[in-house]
Amino acid sequence: MVVGGGIYAIAIDAPYAQEPWPFSAYPMYSELRPGRSLERHRLFGVTRDEPEREIPLVDPSYLYPLEHSRFYFTLGRLERRRDGGRALETAMSDALDRYEERRRAGLHDGPPLRALRLYALRWRLDPFARNRDAPELRRLLVEIASR
Amino acid sequence: MRSEPGFGCALRDRWRRFWFAPDSAANLGFCRFAFFALVLTMFVTRDFSALGALSPVFWKPIQLFALLGLAQPSVGVLEVIQTIWRIALVASCLGALTRVSTAVAFVLGTYLLGLLFCFGGLGHAKSILVFAMGTLALSRCGDSLSVDRWIRARRGEPAPAPHFEYRWPIRLIWVAITFVFFGAGISKLRHAGLAWVTSNTLAYYLMQANYPLGRPAAPPMNDWGLWLARNTLASRGLAAGSMLVELAFPVVLFSRRLRGILVAAAFLMQAGIAVVMGPDFSNFLVTYVFWIPWNRVAERVLGRAGHSRLSPGPVVRGSMLSP
Numbered sequence: 023m024v025v026g027g028g029i030y031a032i033a034i035d036a037p038y039a040q041e042p043w044p045f046s047a048y049p050m051y052s053e054l055r056p057g058r059s060l061e062r063h064r065l066f067g068v069t070r071d072e073p074e075r076e077i078p079l080v081d082p083s084y085l086y087p088l089e090h091s092r093f094y095f096t097l098g099r100l101e102r103r104r105d106g107g108r109a110l111e112t113a114m115s116d117a118l119d120r121y122e123e124r125r126r127a128g129l130h131d132g133p134p135l136r137a138l139r140l141y142a143l144r145w146r147l148d149p150f151a152r153n154r155d156a157p158e159l160r161r162l163l164v165e166i167a168s169r
Numbered sequence: 170m171r172s173e174p175g176f177g178c179a180l181r182d183r184w185r186r187f188w189f190a191p192d193s194a195a196n197l198g199f200c201r202f203a204f205f206a207l208v209l210t211m212f213v214t215r216d217f218s219a220l221g222a223l224s225p226v227f228w229k230p231i232q233l234f235a236l237l238g239l240a241q242p243s244v245g246v247l248e249v250i251q252t253i254w255r256i257a258l259v260a261s262c263l264g265a266l267t268r269v270s271t272a273v274a275f276v277l278g279t280y281l282l283g284l285l286f287c288f289g290g291l292g293h294a295k296s297i298l299v300f301a302m303g304t305l306a307l308s309r310c311g312d313s314l315s316v317d318r319w320i321r322a323r324r325g326e327p328a329p330a331p332h333f334e335y336r337w338p339i340r341l342i343w344v345a346i347t348f349v350f351f352g353a354g355i356s357k358l359r360h361a362g363l364a365w366v367t368s369n370t371l372a373y374y375l376m377q378a379n380y381p382l383g384r385p386a387a388p389p390m391n392d393w394g395l396w397l398a399r400n401t402l403a404s405r406g407l408a409a410g411s412m413l414v415e416l417a418f419p420v421v422l423f424s425r426r427l428r429g430i431l432v433a434a435a436f437l438m439q440a441g442i443a444v445v446m447g448p449d450f451s452n453f454l455v456t457y458v459f460w461i462p463w464n465r466v467a468e469r470v471l472g473r474a475g476h477s478r479l480s481p482g483p484v485v486r487g488s489m490l491s492p
Binding site for chain 2: 024028035046080087088151
C-alpha cells in the first residue's frame with residue numbers, strides 16, 4: 023500500500039488541493055522561476071487609533087489556529103471561487119473576529135483593529151532584499167469592517 | 170548436477186534479506202520510544218480544538234475526509250479526540266498496551282493531522298508521521314524496551330530473540346521516506362527539468378524567503394540565503410546537490426555504503442533549507458530515528474558489545490549499516 027500509494031501520487035502529481043493525502047508527489051519549490059517578480063495577496067489590519075495604521079497579518083498568533091501558509095492558501099482558493107467575493111468577506115470577517123477575541127484574551131499583543139484590507143502586492147526581488155517593505159505595487163482588493 | 174543460482178534467485182534472496190532477515194527487538198523498541206516521544210513533544214501543546222470554531226467557509230475536506238464523509242467537527246469533539254491521542258502517544262512511547270495504543274495513536278493522529286489540511290494547503294512534512302505511526306501500529310514494536318515487556322519479564326517470559334518481525338517495520342518506513350525524497354526530485358524534473366539547476370530558480374526562492382510579506386512559509390533563521398542567492402555558483406551548486414540527493418535517495422535501500430552518506434546529506438539539506446529558507450521540517454526530522462542502529466550505538470556507548478541488555482541474543486546488524 024505504501025509503495026503503491028507512493029508510486030500513484032508521484033505518477034499523477036496532482037495539485038495540492040487534490041493530492042491523495044497522506045500520499046504526495048512532494049512538488050514544493052519545484053516550479054521554475056525564470057524572473058524576479060514576486061506577487062502575493064496579503065491581509066493588513068487597520069488600527070483603531072488615529073491616524074490609522076496598517077499592520078500586516080502574517081504573525082502566526084494573529085492568524086491562529088491557521089498557519090500563515092495555510093491561511094493564505096485558503097484565501098487564494100476563496101478568491102478563485104465563483105462566489106469569491108462573499109466567501110472571501112466571510113473568511114476575512116472570521117479572521118478579524120478571531121484576532122480581536124484573542125487580543126482581548128491576551129493571547130497576542132497586536133493593536134485593536136477596526137477593519138481588514140486585502141492587498142495585491144508585487145515586488146521585483148532584490149538580492150539584498152532592500153525593498154522588502156516597499157512593494158512596487160500595492161492594490162486594494164477587498165476591505166471589511168469590524169462587526 | 171546443480172546449476173549456479175541465477176540473477177533472479179540472487180535478487181529474490183536479497184529482497185528477502187532486506188525485509189525479513191532476523192533483527193533486534195531492542196532496535197525497533199527504541200525507535201518506537203524515540204519516535205513517539207518526539208511526536209508527543211511536538212504536539213502536546215498543539216490545540217487542534219480551535220479548528221472546530223473556524224467559519225465553515227474555510228472547510229474544504231481533503232480526499233480522505235471526503236471519501237469517509239467526515240464533516241467539520243465541533244470544538245468539544247476535537248478536545249476529546251486530542252486528549253485521547255495524547256494519552257495514546259504517551260502509552261505508545263512507554264510501550265503500554267502497545268498494540269492498542271499504537272493503533273489508536275495512528276487512527277486519531279491520521280484524523281487530526283489530516284484535519285489540518287481540510288482548511289487549506291498540505292503539510293508534506295507531516296504525512297510521513299502517518300506512515301510511521303501506521304507501520305508501528307502493525308508491528309511488534311512493544312516486544313522490547315516497553316512496559317509490556319517488563320510485565321512479561323515479571324511473568325518469567327524470556328526476552329525476544331532476533332526475528333524478521335523487528336526488521337520489516339523499519340524497512341517499510343525507509344521505503345516511505347525514500348518516496349518523499351525521490352518524489353520531490355521527480356517533481357522538480359517534471360515541472361522544471363534541469364533548468365531547476367541551471368536557472369536562478371533556487372536563488373529566487375532564497376530571495377523570496379527574505380521578504381516577510383512575500384514568503385510562503387515561516388521566516389528563515391538568518392539572511393544567509395541572500396548571500397547564497399547573490400552567488401550564482403553557490404546557489405546552482407546547492408540546487409544540483411539537492412536534486413542529486415533526492416533522485417539518488419532510493420540507493421539507500423540497496424547500498425549499505427551509500428546509505429549513511431545519502432541519509433546524512435538529506436538531513437543536512439533539510440536542516441539547511443530550514444535555516445536559509447524557513448520551511449519547518451521538524452515533523453519530518455523525527456523519522457530520522459529509524460535510520461540509526463540503536464542497538465549498536467548502545468553497545469558502543471555502554472562498552473558491552475555482545476552483552477548489551479539492549480541486544481538479547483546474537484547481535485544482528487540492525488539498520489544504517491546492514492544490507
